[in-house]
Amino acid sequence: MNHAPGPTLAVEQELVIRSIDRETQALLASVLGGFLEIDLQFAPVLDGFTGGHVITHLSREADRMADALLEATGLPVPPLDGERQWEVDPGGLRPAAVLIEDFVESSSRLKAAMAGVHDWSSLAHGVREVPARRLIQLVVHHADLQRSWESVSHEEAAVAVSRLSSVFAAEMSDLLFVVRPDQPLISSAREDGRTVLTGDARALLAWASGRLAQISSGSAADLPPRDRRVWF
Incomplete structure (x- = not known):
């Protein structure tokens, strides 16, 4: 998706931010309703990492994104909160209530930072893509927390896919994603030097x-291989 400056970009960002709000609430509801304390702390869900590790990763990413937006817009960046902002390995072992409080606080910080941006087109590319990257993180890691892909909203998934090549330009610049809701199996073809x-x-x-x-x-047999990326 091309990002022209001005109103078009502002509208696109607002769509992404609304999707972030819905996905944040959906993930929080899943954690509150579907995980016991022992599940979050000891049951591996992603390459040996637990649900607690996944939630801590999402919390730290939200804090980092909020700080990047504050810095880019000339606002003061608060000092590190050592009591709350634990990194993934030790932070994943915290009690469930602490994990959830951390996720809520960091998500609120990011929401406020995004709301404080008045001109997205004035920001550098990496900072401008913060909302899209956050949406992708939430959808992908919610699946790691055992939400089925089939239950993901078509709208949220389509918005996330539309920004993949921009957010991950270095590794996906030769890919073109075409969303077809009526085609459950992925097919691939080569066109103008890119994989479609x-x-x-x-x-x-x-x-x-x-x-x-x-x-x-599933997918069609001609799909190119793709290694799993643990953290988004």
């Missing part, structure tokens, strides 16, 4: 993150 991937947005995002095995619809 066509299919359901949820399957496309699962493939891009190396998690296609988690989705029941």
Whole structure:
């Protein structure tokens, strides 16, 4: 998706931010309703990492993104909160209530920082893509926390897929994603030197993150291989 300066970019960002709000609340509801303390602290969900590690990763990313936006817009960046802002390895072992409080606080910080941006087009590319990157993080890691890909909103998945090549330009610049809700199986073809991937947005995002095995619809046999990326 091209990002022209002015109102068009502002509208696009608002769509992404609304999707972030919905995905944040959905993940929080899943954690509150589907995980016991022992699940978060001891049950591996992602390459040996627990749900607590995944939630801590999302919390620290939200804090880092909030700080980047504050710095880019000339606002003061608060000092590190040593009591709350634990890194992934030790932080994943904290009690569930502490993990959830951390996630809520960091998500609120990021929401406020995004609301404080008055001109997205004035920001550097990496900072401008903070909302899209956050949405991708939330959808992908919510799947790691055992939400089925089939239950992901088509709208949220499509918005995330539309920004993949921009957020991860270094590794996906030769890919073109074409969303077809009526095509559950992903197909691929070569066009103008790029690989064109066509299919359901949820399957496309699962493939891009190396998690296609988690989705029941599968893919066509000619799909290029994709290693799983642990953290987004």
